[in-house]
Amino acid sequence: MLRDITLGQYYRTESVIHSLDPRVKLVATFAFIVSLFVANNFIGYVIAALFLAMVIYLSKVPPKFIFRGMKTIFFLLLLTMVFNLFLTPGTPIVSVWKFTITQEGLKMAAMMAVRLVFLITGSSLMTLTTTPNHLTDGLERLLRPLRLFKVPVHEISMMMSIALRFIPILMEETDKIMKAQMARGADFESGSLIKRAKSLVPLLVPLFISAFRRANDLAMAMEARCYKGGDGRTKMKPLIYEKRDRLAYLVIILYLVLIVVMGRILF
Amino acid sequence: MSIILDHVNYIYDEDTAMAHAALIDVCLNIPDGQFVGLIGHTGSGKSTLIQHMNGLEKPTSGCVFYDGKDINDSDYDKKSLRAKVGLVFQYPEHQLFETDCFKDVCFGPKNLGLPQKEVELRAYEALKQVGFDDEYFYQSPFDLSGGQKRRVAIAGVLAMKPEVLILDEPTAGLDPKGREDILNLISKLHEEMGITIILVSHSMDDVANYVQRIIVMNKGRVAFDDEPKEVFKHYKELEEIGLAAPQVTYVMQELHEAGFPVDTDVTTLEDAKNEILKAFGKC
Amino acid sequence: MLRTDKLVFEYIRRDEEGNVEGITRAVDNVNLDVKPGEFIAILGHNGSGKSTLAKHFNALLYPTEGEVFVDGMNTEDDSHLWDIRQEAGMVFQNPDNQIIGQVVEEDVGFGPENMGVPTQEIWERVEESLKTVGMLQFRKSSPNHLSGGQKQRVSIAGVIAMHPKCIIFDEPTAMLDPNGRKEVIRAARALNQVENITIILITHYMEEVIYADRVFVMDKGHVEMTGTPREIFSQVDRLKELRLGVPQVTLLAHELKKAGLPLPDGVLTREEFVEELKKIKR
Structure with missing residues (x-):
């Protein structure tokens, strides 16, 4: 789905x-x-x-x-x-x-x-x-002048490309969590609006916890690979x-x- | 109470360019009270298969029967099916969400619409069945160790009083002692409660000691379906599909080739030991 | 290459209101000395402190007491931080959570990009690293379409591209199936033997450590046993006390020995086992 x-x-x-x-x-x-x-x-x-x-x-x-x-x-x-x-x-x-x-x-x-x-x-x-990712690269370069106004252009584009990478993973994870809760009799499809909103808690809590863990792991992995922000970075695929x-x-x-x-x- | 799969096919992303068959013509009959090992490597279709057994996935063609009834009939009550065929997913992190363990285990029976008293009684029983310590009952499930989390996850399904318990990779990521503990627990549940158990794993070593029957999945098809020792006789074919028989099977095979009078049907360490001792006249 | 001197790491546990509940000593007085080119395995059950120890080698964590040296550099010396992280690469447990790029080759290039390597050289390094782990044909693929073992190999390539002297594998196989586990261990061994990179492998799969030069077994934050795999695996009962096991063949040999067959301790492989039995038969 x-x-x-x-x-x-x-x-x-x-x-x-x-x-x-x-x-x-x-x-x-x-x-x-x-x-x-x-x-x-x-x-x-x-x-x-x-x-x-x-x-x-x-x-x-x-x-x-x-x-x-x-x-x-x-x-x-x-x-x-x-x-x-x-x-x-x-x-x-x-x-x-x-x-x-x-x-x-x-x-x-x-x-x-x-x-x-x-x-x-x-x-x-x-x-x-x-x-x-080409699109984010392009945006980063086009918006580079905004750095003069202290806009964190590099960070924003890094965030965008990480988000793009993790959206499919989190989608799949949502699917799995939904199934795991459905196997315990959870019902995401019927009932009043309030009931349905409530039924999302068992889905959202594990999803958020997992997303935070992933964010933490990823931050550590990036640091371990010498990531220190945009300064002094070279590009593998410069535009x-x-x-x-x-x-x-x-x-x-x-x-x-x-x-x-x-x-x-x-x- | 048996589960019967009749010529089940399942195609992912049908009608798109990504379409591929996850299950191909699967026919299985799992009678009451059996302890079954379901083996296959990642992508062999084993996870898709178990999701057909409690109606989370619907076959593209073919039928799934539980207790003689087609579970995909429009008037079939899927919610009560899911209570009877309990499915514990691989990562407990995918299902734990409450503020304490006890409340989390209550989630299943509460969804069945049982009175509060019955819900709590069932949760208590289930946590006891998995050998969970009273002192952790009101702790957050997120602070537990991997093995303990898994116990709470299993209890969460047991509290629905299932007749069939399916466990997807219950030992993934645990240390050797943790693996042994969980496998012993599952085996105990089978003996004491007499429920049907389907244990999904990619490790033959784990499964060989416990189960009565092994189903091997490969590329969406049932490759082997027999008693462990019969399945392990095909150790060469198993290797070709990226699985291996337990190490003892190889040892016995090699000993046999080296001229030792040992029986190569052996699948457990205990039997292997006895066989070798017999060969050396020590028994 | 790596040295720890009376390393202690403590963290403070807090309850929900943020009050201090107590102090946990995750690593307790560990002294290690790893020589260049060695293949070291660190064993321990979940929660034995082995991953916490590993994170010290890459300056992701700093000691509460004691010191950690990477190639002679103290990890607490900020001026060497990026040299340390470049020399001691790290591969983590979850393959999904350490791949940053949306295309395999871009991910492998991430480390060199951060180090400021010129573009032309990044391409050379990426190609060479992917070749080393046998993933060159997937260079244009999306990581989401790879198997667990392949993703871990991409992560390894990402580390190699930084030209490290030492790689720390922090339970790289815990989330993989048997095929994936084999791929990763094979890659790690090849790096050690062919490229002469120092390897620290942290795991709780016993079969993976039999090729190590030395094994450290950890429990409750300290090193409980040290020795060659054979020395370690001779002590089956001691390992069981530490929530660990031994490979099935080793266990079988151990059981047979207890039953009276004159087998040596610490039989590691099937071939060895059959050979030993043949000797007895004669």
Whole structure:
């Protein structure tokens, strides 16, 4: 049951997009999201769609795989559309009881839907083509300037990558503890909300104790292997920009310029 | 009260790319009161198998019967099944959670909906059965030694008055004396209470001295299922699947090859000793 | 290589309110001297103080009284802390709780990264260490998909990559199945014989210590017995008192001797046992 949950749905294959520096992908995703809010006309969305289609094609991730993730946000999408459809004031088209659909509402709903779909597609493309530890590496490097403001960037990224490593282990452990308590007649599925919350105690206590023990063991193991924080540390896999990364940055800049210029020229 | 598995198959993560068979066509009949050793190395399917016996896992195909009834029928009461077929998991750390040992043992019978008095009586009896000292009753289970934790975990299941007791690797991580103590305890429970015991282990040495029957699992299939001495005759095949017969089996085999008139069927140290003494005319 | 001088370690037990309940002496007046290249086994039941002792060799714990020296450096001298941890590597019991990386090769590189080894050399060290423990083909795997024995070998590679002079194995096999146990012990022996690394193996599996040069048996914090495996295993009854056992063959030989067969004490292997019986027959 619990082992079905997968985190960071990385799609393993080899493509240009996969081999890009994670920093490029992080910046690109950010730029793409910004562009969605800058673009406010039809042409802008066409350009965004083309850009997205190109990246999907280059990533070699089957579109089916990308859009499967869309199912989970279907309700969110529907809700946003309904709200925009009925609650935007403007020229009325149809009126049903107290609700009125306006011209502006229709336009707004369509725009929001497109934005949301693009946004989800764009960011899931990033997680699909980047391993979680690459992602943390990229974040660490990008956020490095924050160290000037005493933000413990290295520690945060170390914590993230340890969490990523231990989530599957703790998931499996949760499964085992659940079964061990079910074998003693515990019931996690029926009863009132309060009863169910109470029934979690026999699950959570062993889980927390185990997590603390693991944390303790791990801290000791890290110390034993000379871990002393980020200072004086070298990297086995340092992030170095290559030609394709510079090229990718160029493409992103061109894309942003195009979106902005198109918006200005037409309106 | 027997457990019958009829052509049980179990496939993990069915419908995904990760799908693999954990149990393949397993047929077993475990009659009342037997002391069974279930052996296999990690990933052989033995843990999955025992979880089918008390309904924690459901077979992909095939049936599991307890006391003549199919336990996966929709109207079968799984909760009462789990009281009758008690399962003690490998690490006591996975089940201990209460503030003191006594309360922890009460958890099982309380879940059965018994009156408080009966719950406490059962908990007391169970802790006595596993030879737990009165002075530790109200101690936190987390402060106990490994062996004592295991006793509390076993008591926690015994308090549900099971007819079958399944123990998954009850000696893992214990020192030699601790291992011996727990195995003796299990053997005592079998003799005194007459309950069926299924002892899961990857150590032949541990199991050979105690059980009446050994089931060897390999890659999801039952590889051998017989009396210990019959199973150990296949020591070469056992080795191929990454298991070994007890050391005495090898010793006797080697002595036999070296021309000593000894019986190679021996599985316990005591028998080996007598056999060798006989061969030297000292008996 | 390793030396302890009248080592004592005490910790204070507290009740739930934090009041001092008493003091427990986990290690009591231990004097050890391990020479370079030796294979040492430390035996003891659970709670005999053997793991506490081990953590002193890596400066994870500091003595309450007495001193610990690693390659001549006092562990209490802070200026040598990182040299000590690099020279005396440690492999722990639970394979899951000591692997930091999400990919095998990244985990092996963790130690060298911390030591500030240049990138190019890290790659060389990782490759060589994984090769030593026979895990090179798994270098790109996730540790979560390995067996217990394989995970422990990755941990060992992680230590070797730091180029230690000595490795302390703190019950590395306690959570493994027989196959996994064999893999780990084989790796430890190979490191000792081929790379000439000093090995301290802490365990309560008797079969694992028969290859050691010297065995220390601990009980209640002090060293109760010292000697070669053969000397130790001749004292079957004494070991039983200390909650330990002996390998099955040794026990069988012991029982036969008690029944009147003229066998020597401390028979360690099957081959030896059969040979001895043959001698008697003639």
